[in-house]
Amino acid sequence: MRGVTRRAFAIGCAALLTASQFAITAAQASDYPAKDIQYVVTAGVGGGSDILARTLAKVIQEKQLIPVNILVENRTGGSGAVGYSYINAQEGNSYTLGGVGVSFFTTPLLGKMPINYKNFTPLAAIARSPYILAVANTSPIKTIDDLKAAKGLKIGTAGAVSDPAILAHITNKQLGTDIKVVPYDGEGEVIAAILGGHLDLLYGNPNEILEQVKAGTLRPLAVTSPERMTSLAEVPTFKELGYDIVHTQLRGIIMPSGVPAETVAYWEGILKTVAESPEWQAQYVDRFNETPLYLNSAEFGAAMVETSARYESVMRDLGLAK
Secondary structure: OHHHHHHHHHHHHHHHHHHHHHHHHHHHHHOOOOOOEEEEEOOOOOOHHHHHHHHHHHHHHHOOOOOOOEEEEEOOOHHHHHHHHHHHOOOOOOOEEEEEOOHHHHHHHOOOOOOOHHHEEEEEEEEEEOOEEEEEOOOOOOOHHHHHHOOOOEEEEEOOOOHHHHHHHHHHHHHOOOOEEEEEOOHHHHHHHHHOOOOOEEEEOHHHHHHHHHHOOEEEEEEOOOOOOHHHOOOOEOOOOOOOOOOOEEEEEEEEOOOOHHHHHHHHHHHHHHHOOHHHHHHHHHOOOOEEEEEOHHHHHHHHHHHHHHHHHHHHHOOOOO
16 A cells, blocks of 8 residues: 555656646746847848838737737848848747748858758748739830740849849740840849830839839739739739749748747747738738738748749759759
8 A cells, every 4th residue: 555655646746747847838838928029131121021020010019919029120141141140040039030031042052051941940921922024115025925036135133043033044944035134233223224225024023013013114924923913913824824933932930940839839820810910911911912821830831841942943953052
């Protein structure tokens, strides 16, 4: 009986200890977040990643979804390497957020950053940015068939390795064209060049060129989204024209590696609420003509793998991937 008593006592103590540990973990989880959240933007103020971060912070604050502030900080340089390296160094820190842009995938593939998507914790994806292939309204090119028949075309991109540059390469492969890529310092210079007659084509996000399209100074030929854009319902997708050109910029939120599962679940809930809110629809999706989306952590993680593989395939064809 004494042995039985001792075993029962030991089991009881173990149960109490387990319950106590669970209570402590639950209490810690319920206290999160206990201080302001840092959101690191790896690009400059006013760009797509910066707009997303500040709009996200604004909507979360307006809806009072968390009890603390989100402080947006721009850490630029090295085509995203500076900012992503900083986030990576915050391993286990549940108070650091970051956004996924094109450089999140392309900079590691260029060999300019020793880390890649595998070094981060995916929280959720909350939008996709399609691209519009457009020409100046004075261009004789009015359709994709006209584009295929044209010779000596030049397209402008912001930097040598960017989504528009990669899309130009895919277009050449799919349509049999020989479009030459001309790098510029920014999207504004590309738009000025095409309007000035120095370029023939551009691929632009809606928030970059839709105003020119609506004003009639640019003519859209096709869009890279899986379905037609509601704001350009008359413009066909490449897919419906019979070309395998489906490419959108993934917009998602990450954390450093090593954060607790409870933190991931917390942010999944916050970001899902944001993505489904009328405030987000009005202030981000509708305003910037984005494609609405919500992917949870596991789905976003899978999308990151697929996105990186797609960039790697194209960049190897271009001779750029290391």
